[in-house]
Amino acid sequence: MTPYLDIQQLGITFTRGDAKTEVLRGVDLKIEKGEYVSVIGHSGCGKTTLLNAVAGLLKPTTGVILLENQHVEEPGPDRAVVFQNHSLLPWLTVYENVAIAVDKVFARKKSRSECRDWVLNNLALVNMLHARDKRPAEVSGGMKQRVGLARALAMEPKILLLDEPFGALDALTRAQLQDSVMEIHARLGNTMIMITHDVDEAALLSDRVVMMTNGPAATIGEVQDVPLPRPRRRLDLAENRDYIHVRAAILEFLYARHKGPTLQAA
Amino acid sequence: MYVNVDAAAVAVTDEAPRANPMALAPRSAAIVTLPVKRRGLSARLWKASRSSIEAVGPPFVTISLLLLIWQVAAGSPTSSLPSPLKVIDDSWDIIAAPLRVGKGIDQGLFWHIAASLGLVANGYALAAIVGIGLGVLLGQSTIAMKGLDPIFQVLRTVPPLAWLPLSLAAFRDGRPSAIFVIFITSVWPIIINTSVGVRNIPTDYRNVARILRLSPLEYFLKIMMPACVPHMFTGLRIGIGLSWLAIVAAEMLIGGVGIGFFIWDAWNSSRISDIIVALVYVGLVGFSLDRVVAYAGRLVSRGTAAT
Numbered sequence: 001m002t003p004y005l006d007i008q009q010l011g012i013t014f015t016r017g018d019a020k021t022e023v024l025r026g027v028d029l030k031i032e033k034g035e036y037v038s039v040i041g042h043s044g045c046g047k048t049t050l051l052n053a054v055a056g057l058l059k060p061t062t063g064v065i066l067l068e069n070q071h072v073e074e075p076g077p078d079r080a081v082v083f084q085n086h087s088l089l090p091w092l093t094v095y096e097n098v099a100i101a102v103d104k105v106f107a108r109k110k111s112r113s114e115c116r117d118w119v120l121n122n123l124a125l126v127n128m129l130h131a132r133d134k135r136p137a138e139v140s141g142g143m144k145q146r147v148g149l150a151r152a153l154a155m156e157p158k159i160l161l162l163d164e165p166f167g168a169l170d171a172l173t174r175a176q177l178q179d180s181v182m183e184i185h186a187r188l189g190n191t192m193i194m195i196t197h198d199v200d201e202a203a204l205l206s207d208r209v210v211m212m213t214n215g216p217a218a219t220i221g222e223v224q225d226v227p228l229p230r231p232r233r234r235l236d237l238a239e240n241r242d243y244i245h246v247r248a249a250i251l252e253f254l255y256a257r258h259k260g261p262t263l264q265a266a
Numbered sequence: 267m268y269v270n271v272d273a274a275a276v277a278v279t280d281e282a283p284r285a286n287p288m289a290l291a292p293r294s295a296a297i298v299t300l301p302v303k304r305r306g307l308s309a310r311l312w313k314a315s316r317s318s319i320e321a322v323g324p325p326f327v328t329i330s331l332l333l334l335i336w337q338v339a340a341g342s343p344t345s346s347l348p349s350p351l352k353v354i355d356d357s358w359d360i361i362a363a364p365l366r367v368g369k370g371i372d373q374g375l376f377w378h379i380a381a382s383l384g385l386v387a388n389g390y391a392l393a394a395i396v397g398i399g400l401g402v403l404l405g406q407s408t409i410a411m412k413g414l415d416p417i418f419q420v421l422r423t424v425p426p427l428a429w430l431p432l433s434l435a436a437f438r439d440g441r442p443s444a445i446f447v448i449f450i451t452s453v454w455p456i457i458i459n460t461s462v463g464v465r466n467i468p469t470d471y472r473n474v475a476r477i478l479r480l481s482p483l484e485y486f487l488k489i490m491m492p493a494c495v496p497h498m499f500t501g502l503r504i505g506i507g508l509s510w511l512a513i514v515a516a517e518m519l520i521g522g523v524g525i526g527f528f529i530w531d532a533w534n535s536s537r538i539s540d541i542i543v544a545l546v547y548v549g550l551v552g553f554s555l556d557r558v559v560a561y562a563g564r565l566v567s568r569g570t571a572a573t
Contacts, residue, residue, distance in 0.1 A: 057473055076477065104480065
């Protein structure tokens with residue numbers, strides 16, 4: 001059986017004038033439907049580049065990306081992205097920010113009232129119905145990220161791409177959102193790729209953790225399975241042996257074998 | 267509800283003197299010293315009138331002072347410029363009858379202003395359309411930017427009146443020449459500010475548009491226009507100011523009905539007081555134009571500020 005998402009020998013090189021920067025080289029990754037995969041690595045190792053390539057925002061220099069056996073060549077709503085800084089449109093209300101996606105993606109498939117219901121449905125999923133008429137500037141950072149998540153979910157993507165979605169949030173808000181994402185993943189069974197640099201987050205949320213080596217020419221160093229049953233509760237995991245083992249393995253990879261650029265210099 | 271609050275306050279204050287101040291010291295002291303807000307209609311009227319006095323007061327004082335200084339400085343009979351009282355005395359007929367309709371260029375000031383505004387409206391509308399169009403092109407396309415920007419940077423420094431002989435030669439008529447001068451004066455800030463606005467649209471907004479596969483028209487209407495409206499209106503506001511500067515100068519040379527030629531005509535007939543009245547009109551109209559564009563900008567760009 002062919003995998004749902006198949007990344008084969010992906011390489012990305014940025015060219016600026018005469019200067020060439022090889023960011024990724026020979027990345028191979030297969031992801032099954034419904035899987036939650038985290039990509040972790042030090043800053044500047046090309047995690048976001050990998051995600052942008054899957055989104056179609058960047059063209060691969062070498063290799064191919066196949067989603068359900070279709071070449072990924074340009075961006076599309078079947079690969080929705082939740083951006084690190086939410087990237088909501090500030091002149092639209094919370095409702096309109098989700099509606100702009102729904103109206104475009106389901107223009108022919110849903111009637112006007114169905115579109116409206118679908119927007120409200122997705123806002124309810126992330127608990128943001130109460131603020132639907134507010135503008136992004138009027139809600140907190142965590143709420144903006146929730147709306148960004150609702151906008152992405154509302155496109156009914158084949159794969160949801162999360163680019164450090166909780167990176168800019170405080171620890172408590174982050175924990176709440178992680179729980180929300182786990183709940184949504186359990187309910188809808190989305191396929192997800194999440195970029196993160198938080199070891200606990202990766203271990204808590206993922207089925208597999210992909211660990212990237214340092215750039216330039218970064219690639220996948222190791223893939224760590226997370227054999228924990230779902231639903232997971234963060235309180236129960238603190239003492240869980242598998243969880244502790246997974247965390248230790250990731251930490252070992254990141255800090256012993258592939259130290260960050262600054263650590264190496266020191 | 268407010269009445270109730272007031273009634274309660276009255277009851278409390280009435281009761282306070284009757285209570286024994288020694289026996290109930292803490293309680294009565296607390297009640298008596300609590301200030302009760304007057305929130306009745308009269309209080310609100312008083313508040314509104316006070317804030318309007320605060321707003322109007324300082325400019326009123328400065329204007330009165332300036333007029334006083336002017337009156338003292340130009341009050342002597344040998345003064346080359348008229349004093350404010352003399353201006354009112356000399357030019358009372360044009361101050362009192364701005365709507366007078368006469369023959370040829372002998373019209374009330376309102377009609378002169380209206381004629382000038384008509385020319386500005388034409389030239390400025392043209393400049394807004396062309397300026398926004400070119401600005402979007404320059405913001406979107408690096409090649410267009412590289413090709414056109416040097417030319418624009420040179421042309422925009424040409425003073426408005428320097429264009430006038432050329433446009434008179436081209437159009438052979440005063441009116442289109444004036445419109446062209448307005449256009450060429452006000453188009454540069456609109457182009458430059460719009461292109462900066464388009465260039466500064468965050469990559470994230472572009473990425474959102476790409477993921478949604480918005481068509482170029484949808485992108486223009488739903489992302490680009492709202493995102494660069496604040497920049498655009500900065501350009502439009504500078505543009506309207508420049509057009510009003512240019513029209514008065516251009517009309518002096520072109521003639522016909524218009525506030526610029528009115529001033530020139532007054533100078534040629536040594537009606538200095540009329541010039542001063544006209545200057546007050548020019549200033550007030552220029553100020554209003556600026557405010558109208560600024561207000562339109564605020565209306566359109568409500569909520570577009572980046573977070």
